[in-house]
Every structure is written in structure tokens, then in C-alpha cells.
Amino acid sequence: MSEKSLKHIIEAVLLAAGQPLTLDKLLGVFDEFDLPERDAIRAAIAELQEEYSERGIELVEVGSGYRIQVRQNMEPWVSRLTEERPVRYSRALLETLALVAYRQPITRGEIEDIRGVSVSTSIMKTLQEREWVRIVGHRDVPGHPAIYGTTRQFLDYFNLQGLDDLPTLMELRDIDSINAELDLGMPGEMGKKLLDEDASDEDSEEDDGDPDDSARAVQVPVDSSETGGILH
Amino acid sequence: MSEKSLKHIIEAVLLAAGQPLTLDKLLGVFDEFDLPERDAIRAAIAELQEEYSERGIELVEVGSGYRIQVRQNMEPWVSRLTEERPVRYSRALLETLALVAYRQPITRGEIEDIRGVSVSTSIMKTLQEREWVRIVGHRDVPGHPAIYGTTRQFLDYFNLQGLDDLPTLMELRDIDSINAELDLGMPGEMGKKLLDEDASDEDSEEDDGDPDDSARAVQVPVDSSETGGILH
Amino acid sequence: MTDTPLPIEAEPQQAEMPFAYVQGEAVTSLPKDLYIPPDALEVFLEAFEGPLDLLLYLIRRQNLDVLDIPIAEITRQYMDYIGLMHEMRLELAAEYLVMAAMLAEIKSRMLLPRAADIEEEDDPRAELVRRLQEYERYKQAAEDIDELPRVDRDVFPVALEAPERQVLSRPPEISLQELLLAAKAAMTRAEMFSHHHVQMEPLSVRERMSIVLERIGAGDFIEFGRLFAPEEGRMGVVVSLLAVLELIKSSLIELVQSEPFAPIYIRAARATVLDADDEAPQAAAGGEA
Numbered sequence: 001m002s003e004k005s006l007k008h009i010i011e012a013v014l015l016a017a018g019q020p021l022t023l024d025k026l027l028g029v030f031d032e033f034d035l036p037e038r039d040a041i042r043a044a045i046a047e048l049q050e051e052y053s054e055r056g057i058e059l060v061e062v063g064s065g066y067r068i069q070v071r072q073n074m075e076p077w078v079s080r081l082t083e084e085r086p087v088r089y090s091r092a093l094l095e096t097l098a099l100v101a102y103r104q105p106i107t108r109g110e111i112e113d114i115r116g117v118s119v120s121t122s123i124m125k126t127l128q129e130r131e132w133v134r135i136v137g138h139r140d141v142p143g144h145p146a147i148y149g150t151t152r153q154f155l156d157y158f159n160l161q162g163l164d165d166l167p168t169l170m171e172l173r174d175i176d177s178i179n180a181e182l183d184l185g186m187p188g189e190m191g192k193k194l195l196d197e198d199a200s201d202e203d204s205e206e207d208d209g210d211p212d213d214s215a216r217a218v219q220v221p222v223d224s225s226e227t228g229g230i231l232h
Numbered sequence: 233m234s235e236k237s238l239k240h241i242i243e244a245v246l247l248a249a250g251q252p253l254t255l256d257k258l259l260g261v262f263d264e265f266d267l268p269e270r271d272a273i274r275a276a277i278a279e280l281q282e283e284y285s286e287r288g289i290e291l292v293e294v295g296s297g298y299r300i301q302v303r304q305n306m307e308p309w310v311s312r313l314t315e316e317r318p319v320r321y322s323r324a325l326l327e328t329l330a331l332v333a334y335r336q337p338i339t340r341g342e343i344e345d346i347r348g349v350s351v352s353t354s355i356m357k358t359l360q361e362r363e364w365v366r367i368v369g370h371r372d373v374p375g376h377p378a379i380y381g382t383t384r385q386f387l388d389y390f391n392l393q394g395l396d397d398l399p400t401l402m403e404l405r406d407i408d409s410i411n412a413e414l415d416l417g418m419p420g421e422m423g424k425k426l427l428d429e430d431a432s433d434e435d436s437e438e439d440d441g442d443p444d445d446s447a448r449a450v451q452v453p454v455d456s457s458e459t460g461g462i463l464h
Numbered sequence: 465m466t467d468t469p470l471p472i473e474a475e476p477q478q479a480e481m482p483f484a485y486v487q488g489e490a491v492t493s494l495p496k497d498l499y500i501p502p503d504a505l506e507v508f509l510e511a512f513e514g515p516l517d518l519l520l521y522l523i524r525r526q527n528l529d530v531l532d533i534p535i536a537e538i539t540r541q542y543m544d545y546i547g548l549m550h551e552m553r554l555e556l557a558a559e560y561l562v563m564a565a566m567l568a569e570i571k572s573r574m575l576l577p578r579a580a581d582i583e584e585e586d587d588p589r590a591e592l593v594r595r596l597q598e599y600e601r602y603k604q605a606a607e608d609i610d611e612l613p614r615v616d617r618d619v620f621p622v623a624l625e626a627p628e629r630q631v632l633s634r635p636p637e638i639s640l641q642e643l644l645l646a647a648k649a650a651m652t653r654a655e656m657f658s659h660h661h662v663q664m665e666p667l668s669v670r671e672r673m674s675i676v677l678e679r680i681g682a683g684d685f686i687e688f689g690r691l692f693a694p695e696e697g698r699m700g701v702v703v704s705l706l707a708v709l710e711l712i713k714s715s716l717i718e719l720v721q722s723e724p725f726a727p728i729y730i731r732a733a734r735a736t737v738l739d740a741d742d743e744a745p746q747a748a749a750g751g752e753a
Contacts, residue, residue, distance in 0.1 A: 012288030012306040013313055015247075018623030021313075029312040056244030057622065070620040072613045074244040078620055080261040081249055086617035091513055094606035102605055114598055117514030117559050158612040159619060167608035170601040172594075173531055248620040289624065301625040310626045321636045323646065329638075330647030336674045337716065346654040362635060368677040372715050372733035379716065381674025390640045395671040404648045 006036055007044040011068070020065035020156055063155025063162065093123050097154075100133050101166060104149040107139055124148075132157065238268055239276040243300070252297035325355045332365050333395065336381040339371055356380070364389065515563035516599040518545065523596070530596050535574050535589060539567040566592065672707035677716060680732050685720065688728035 013029050014021060026041055045066060049059045056074045060067060070078055079086075089097075096119055099111045111119050127133035132154035138144040155162065245261050246253060258273055277298060281291045288306045292299060302310060328351050331343045343351050359365035359380075368381040387394065512518045522541050523533060546564050549556050573588035587593075613619050680686050692704050708730065711717040720729045 008286075008288040009306065009309050012302045012626075013309050015289060015300075015622050015624045016302045016306070016310045016626035017313060018621070025313075029309040031308070031312075054240075056240040057247060068247075068622050069615075070244045070248040070622065072618045074241065074248070074620075075618055076263070077241050077245050077261040078248045081245060081253075081257075086614070089610070091603075091606060094610050095513060095602055098602045098605040098609050101609065102602065114595075114602060115514060116516035116563070116595065116599060117557065157615045158609065159614065160612070167605065167612070170597075170604050172597050172601065247622045247624070250623060299625060302627060304627045307627040319636055321638060323649075326638065326642055326646035327650040330643050331650055333643070334647055334651075334670070336670050337677050337711075337714075347650055348653060366678075368674045369681055369716060369732055379677065381677065382671075389638075390643065392640075394668060396668045399644065404644060404651060 006040060007047055010041065010044050011048055014059070014066060014068045017067075020062050020067040022065040025065060060159065061161050062159060063152040067156075090123075092120070093126060096123050097127060097132060097150075100127070100148045101150050101154070101163065102169060105136050105147040106149075107145040107147055109145055130157075238272060239279055242273060242276050243280055246291065246298060246300045249299075252294050252299040254297040257297060321358075322355075324349075324351065325358060328355050329359055329364060332359070332380050333382050333386070333398065337368050337379040338381075339377040339379055341377055513603070514557070515542075515560045516596060517603070518542065518560070519563070520596060520600055520603070530593055530600070533589060533593070535567070535571050539571050542567055668703045669706045669710060672703050673711055673716075676704070676707050676711060676730075677732070680717065680730060685729035685731045688719070688730055691730070 009029070010026060013026065023038060023041060027035065027038065030036060045059060048068075052058050052068075056071050057068055058071050060069060095115055096111055099114060100106055103110070103114075108119050108124060124133070127148075128135075130153075131151055133148050134151050135146040136149040137147045139147055150163070154160075155165075160166065241261070242258060245258065255270060255273060259267065259270065262268060277291060280300075284290050284300075288303050289300055290303050292301060324347075327347055328343055331346055332338055335342065335346070340351050340356060356365070360367070362385075363383055364386040365380050366383050367378040369379045370376040371379055382395070392398065512521065519538065519542060520530075522538055523530060528534065528538075543564060546556070546560060549560070570588045570592060615621060676691055679691070688708075691708065692701050694701075696703075708717070712719060715733050717730050718733055720731060721727075
């Protein structure tokens with residue numbers, strides 16, 4: 001099989017599939033007597049990605065495989081195709097989803113503890129109906145509450161390859177750190193800094209690129225020596 | 233708007249649409265203050281058609297407009313994409329096959345006598361189409377019923393040298409569970425091994441890497457990584 | 465600590481969340497002595513995802529650091545809202561009252577004089593701060609997730625028309641284990657029918673029976689001796705012989721010998737020849753009981 005047609009087969013199959021395809025699935029479309037190497041498929045994918053780089057489409061890898069999609073920058077034109085506005089999700093739903101995504105496996109009770117309010121049954125139902133969240137087990141405590149986790153569909157929908165791709169969580173700071181700074185006689189300056197920072201609305205970008213952060217338990221207090229850095 | 237991006241917009245919109253689009257519909261996706269000429273759209277379409285000529289997709293005009301579709305010559309690969317998951321054989325079929333194997337040459341009536349229920353014509357047909365069972369003769373009684381036996385293909389499929397490799401009926405009756413990892417070709421030892429295997433650990437050895445065996449197993453293993461990757 | 469909240473414009477973060485719009489005007493702070501239409505307050509309350517969210521709002525509105533909350537002041541503001549909600553007879557989620565109690569408790573603990581030598585003592589606000597921060601990070605994460613390029617809003621997966629697909633269906637697979645379990649089940653059941661004498665001949669005989677039957681299937685005579693393959697050895701010969709005997713017993717084959725010591729031929733019993741390629745009669749006689 002020529003390399004050229006390999007690339008075109010993969011392109012055609014991905015375009016026809018209507019869903020992400022794994023490397024194995026892609027291998028599966030070839031005749032068993034004419035099976036390409038996995039590396040050849042990877043190379044063809046890379047070539048297609050290169051070809052698309054100038055265009056309105058892209059070949060991306062998401063949770064459940066490779067998919068060809070129309071780029072975000074084409075949204076203005078594509079959205080005019082249909083009258084329907086994309087669905088907006090409530091803050092309650094998004095916060096619940098965020099907790100399942102970052103803290104899975106997690107029970108509804110644990111979500112409620114963090115959010116400080118009860119989570120409605122309809123939200124859990126919607127998340128499961130959308131197949132973003134599913135029950136991955138039950139906790140072995142009285143009542144056997146369901147434990148939730150996210151699905152591949154969740155990753156696919158939000159264009160993520162894995163949970164590692166989720167935006168980094170804000171860091172937690174320890175209350176002692178601020179006391180320490182106060183003792184150092186820096187409160188005035190710090191207060192001013194905070195004012196500046198809030199005004200420019202930068203507080204959320206604690207992107208220190210620590211990939212482990214999302215995995216690390218929330219309770220882990222941030223080393224106070226880091227705190228100064230966070231305040232910029 | 234550069235011609236290049238016009239072409240890419242039209243490509244993206246056609247790809248995203250999921251249905252044929254008329255020239256008017258295509259015009260409709262542009263901002264009214266940045267409306268391209270109809271001829272420019274036609275030119276862009278022609279250009280795309282030219283670009284696709286070497287590839288597995290094509291831009292065609294159908295009754296209700298323009299559409300990008302996968303070419304006919306991609307059919308073999310696209311078809312393999314939708315290969316149906318094999319269904320399972322019924323218990324009735326398995327028992328019928330087992331009886332033909334153990335009691336051949338055997339008529340359908342005799343199978344029915346042993347099973348205590350009738351054997352459908354379709355089961356016998358399926359087994360013959362699969363080339364596991366064939367008619368080896370006819371009994372000299374009223375109605376001249378066909379007599380069935382197993383085939384060479386049957387032995388090959390189950391990786392047996394001969395029927396002797398199967399456990400004897402006596403051994404069969406004695407064992408509580410039969411392990412998948414039969415040490416074929418050594419019936420005596422196998423019987424012993426089977427006896428040793430308790431029903432409880434029947435699963436434990438299912439996947440220890442015999443490629444033939446796993447390919448053959450009926451239960452397609454459930455993708456356990458479906459979770460979408462719980463945070464590690 | 466100042467009582468006057470900063471104008472909302474100074475805080476883009478909160479701009480999307482004014483209390484309410486009353487007759488076209490954004491209400492950004494609750495005027496203390498002013499009558500507020502109940503629906504406006506309801507709208508305001510609906511903008512919050514619970515007490516933590518409300519507290520965060522109060523803190524952020526004044527550009528305060530979560531780590532250094534002026535508990536007395538925040539508590540007072542929080543209580544004002546709670547009081548208003550009460551006045552409006554709004555259904556107040558229990559969580560708001562629980563938070564009010566917590567704030568009151570922290571406040572009272574802060575008021576207690578602290579001895580210098582127990583400086584180590586935990587800040588009474590620590591737990592609240594921890595919860596506020598924890599909540600805030602997921603509130604932020606929810607906003608971040610909302611910003612991710614999303615299918616059908618930002619990116620659009622492509623699914624093209626493809627050539628008519630032949631539905632290829634692979635035949636099901638069976639494992640030997642399954643076959644054996646089925647055999648066992650069938651046999652076990654058969655034993656419940658006492659009139660069934662399940663014989664225990666070696667399987668090789670049964671297999672050979674099928675092979676012999678098939679070899680003579682065409683209706684020809686076959687010389688008896690040709691059924692035996694010397695290379696199979698003594699066991700093979702015995703198996704073949706047993707198979708032939710068993711077939712004769714079942715009237716499936718006939719032995720023919722023209723004269724004593726002449727070669728013995730075997731052939732299928734007569735009916736076998738007649739119906740060799742005709743399945744129809746069996747289907748009828750198959751006995752769909």
C-alpha cells in the first residue's frame with residue numbers, strides 16, 4: 001500500500017466514522033493481509049495534521065481516539081448554519097462536573113461538602129444522561145453511596161485527551177502564611193498588591209504548570225515559602 | 233476576505249453541516265458586511281473539487297446542494313469500520329454442537345431425545361454453514377433422517393488433533409468447572425487438571441496470553457479503561 | 465475596615481453578578497434602609513450557589529484576601545443578607561443558616577483574649593478559610609471547564625456520507641470451554657431421562673464412524689481393508705474396526721462378501737444412498753416435537 005493512499009484511507013475513515021477512532025480501530029479497517037505498521041499510521045496522522053494546519057479543520061486526539069473536527073476559529077461561520085444556540089450549562093452543573101473531574105472518584109456527599117450546598121438529583125441525572133459522568137462504584141459505608149467518575153465521552157466533549165489536560169487548579173494557601181507575612185511588616189504592600197491584582201482579574205491564573213497538582217489532594221497545604229510567589 | 237480563507241471556510245462549513253448545502257445556504261454563513269460573490273464561492277468549490285481529486289473524499293453536487301462525501305472506492309475500509317460485533321451463539325446451538333461432537337454420527341432426532349427439546353432447523357443450518365458439522369449419511373429408517381458428524385474445520389477451530397483430545401464423557405461429568413486453558417493433547421492429565429481447578433478460580437487464568445485463545449473467546453473483554461482515566 | 469463596598473466596576477470579576485436589576489438599574493449593593501422588591505432579592509439570591517459563594521462574593525467585593533478575612537465585618541454583612549432574606553420571607557436554604565452559626569462562632573472565638581504563650585493555637589478562621597479556598601478553586605475550575613473548546617459550540621466533529629456500507633458480520637466465536645460446559649449440561653440433563661443409555665465409547669470410535677460413513681457416502685462399495693491405515697498402528701486399526709462394528713449395529717452400513725474369503729466390501733445402508741443429497745424429507749421428519 002502506498003503511503004499516499006494510507007494517508008487518504010485514514011482521512012476518509014476518520015471523516016466517515018462520526019466518532020473518535022483509536023489506533024487499534026484504525027488498524028482494524030485494513031485487510032488483515034495488508035496491515036500497515038502502527039508507526040505508519042501514526043506517521044500518516046502526523047502528515048494529515050501538518051496538512052490541516054493551514055486549514056479550517058484539524059485532526060486531534062481526544063479521550064477515545066483520533067478525530068477530525070472543524071476548528072474553533074471557524075465557529076462564526078459554522079454557527080450561522082443553524083439557528084440553535086449551543087446549550088449553556090448552569091454554574092451548579094459545571095461546579096459539580098468540575099468536582100467529579102478533579103476529585104474523582106467522589107460521592108455526592110463529598111461534592112456537597114465542598115460546594116456547601118446540596119446537589120440536586122436532576123444535576124446528577126443530567127450529567128449521567130450526557131454520559132459525562134458515571135457511577136464507578138459504591139463506597140463501603142452505610143448507605144453505600146454511589147461513587148462518580150468522568151467518562152471518555154466527557155474528555156471527547158471537552159476536547160481533552162486525558163484528565164491531565166484539564167486546566168490547572170488554583171493553589172491553596174495556608175492561613176499561617178499570611179500571618180507570617182504580617183509579622184514581617186509587609187501587610188501594606190501586600191494589600192496594595194492584592195488590590196492591583198484583583199483589578200486586573202488575574203487571581204485565577206495560578207498556572208504553575210505542576211501537573212501533579214490536580215492529582216494532589218486539595219487538603220495538602222501549600223508550603224508557605226511558595227505563597228509569596230503566588231502573590232506575585 | 234482572502235480567497236484562501238474563503239475556500240477553507242466553505243470546506244469547514246460543508247464538513248460541519250452534515251447535510252448538503254445550496255449556494256444560498258453557503259452564502260448565508262457569511263457576515264452580511266463581508267459577503268462573497270456567488271462566483272467566488274463557485275470558484276472555491278471548484279478548487280476544493282480539484283484538491284480532493286486525488287483523495288478519498290469528494291465534493292459533489294447532489295439534489296439538495298453541495299456535499300463532501302467519502303468516495304465509493306473507500307468502501308472496503310469504511311465497511312470494515314462498521315463490522316458488527318459478533319453476537320453469541322445460543323445455548324441450544326452449543327449443546328447441539330457438543331452432542332454432535334460427542335455422539336456422532338447422530339441424527340437430529342437423537343439430539344432432540346438427549347436434549348429433551350426440539351432442535352431448530354436453523355441451528356443445524358448454522359452449524360453446517362460454519363462448516364463445523366456436516367451430513368455424513370442418512371439413517372435407513374422411515375424418513376431417512378440425516379446423520380451428522382463434525383468436520384476437520386471443527387477440530388482446527390478448537391485446535392484439536394482429534395476428538396480424543398476432548399475430555400471423555402466420564403471426565404466431563406465429574407468436573408465442576410472446565411478451565412479455558414485446557415492442556416490439549418493430553419487428555420489424561422487434562423482431566424486431572426480440570427478436576428483440580430475449582431469453579432471459583434475459573435476466571436483467574438483467562439487472560440494469560442495465549443493469543444489464539446483470547447481471539448477465540450466469546451466474551452469480548454470489556455474495555456476496563458473506559459473510565460476515561462481516573463486521576464492517578 | 466471600610467464599610468463602603470468598592471464600586472463594582474473596579475472588579476471585573478464580579479461585574480457579571482450584580483445583585484439584581486431594579487427598573488433597569490443594576491443593584492450592586494444592598495441599600496440598608498431601602499425597600500427592595502422581593503423578586504429582585506430572589507434574583508440576587510439565585511445568583512449564588514450557596515453560602516460559600518455568597519461569602520466569597522462579600523470578600524471579593526471588598527478586595528479582601530481570603531486568608532485574612534475581617535470576620536466581624538464579614539459576619540455582619542452576611543447577617544444582613546440573611547436578615548433580609550428572612551424579612552422577605554424567602555425560603556432560606558438551611559445551609560445559609562448553618563454558615564451564619566459558624567461565622568458567629570468564629571467571631572466569638574476571635575474575641576476571646578489569646579495568651580501570648582499559646583500562639584500556636586489555630587486561627588479560628590482556618591477551617592472557614594480552607595473551605596472558602598477549596599470551594600473557590602472548583603468554582604474557578606468550573607469556569608475554566610466552561611471555557612474549554614466544546615463540541616458543537618466551538619469545535620465540530622465531522623461525519624461524512626460514506627459509500628453504502630456492506631454490513632459485514634463476523635460469526636460468533638466459541639471457546640472450547642464453552643463447548644465442554646454445553647456438553648456437560650446436555651449430558652447431565654440427558655441422565656435425568658432414565659431410558660437413555662448414554663454410552664461411553666472412546667470418542668475416537670465415534671469420530672471414525674463419521675469418517676467411515678463419509679467415505680462411503682457416495683454409495684460406492686469400499687473394500688473393507690482400505691478403511692484401515694497401517695500407519696495408524698494397532699490402536700488405529702482397532703478404532704476402525706470398532707467403528708465399523710458400531711456402524712453395522714446401527715444399520716448404517718452393510719457388509720457385502722460375494723463368496724467366502726473374497727474381499728469384504730462395505731457400503732452405506734440402502735436408504736443412505738437414496739437420500740444422499742436430499743434434505744427435504746428429514747426436515748419434515750425431523751420431529752419438531
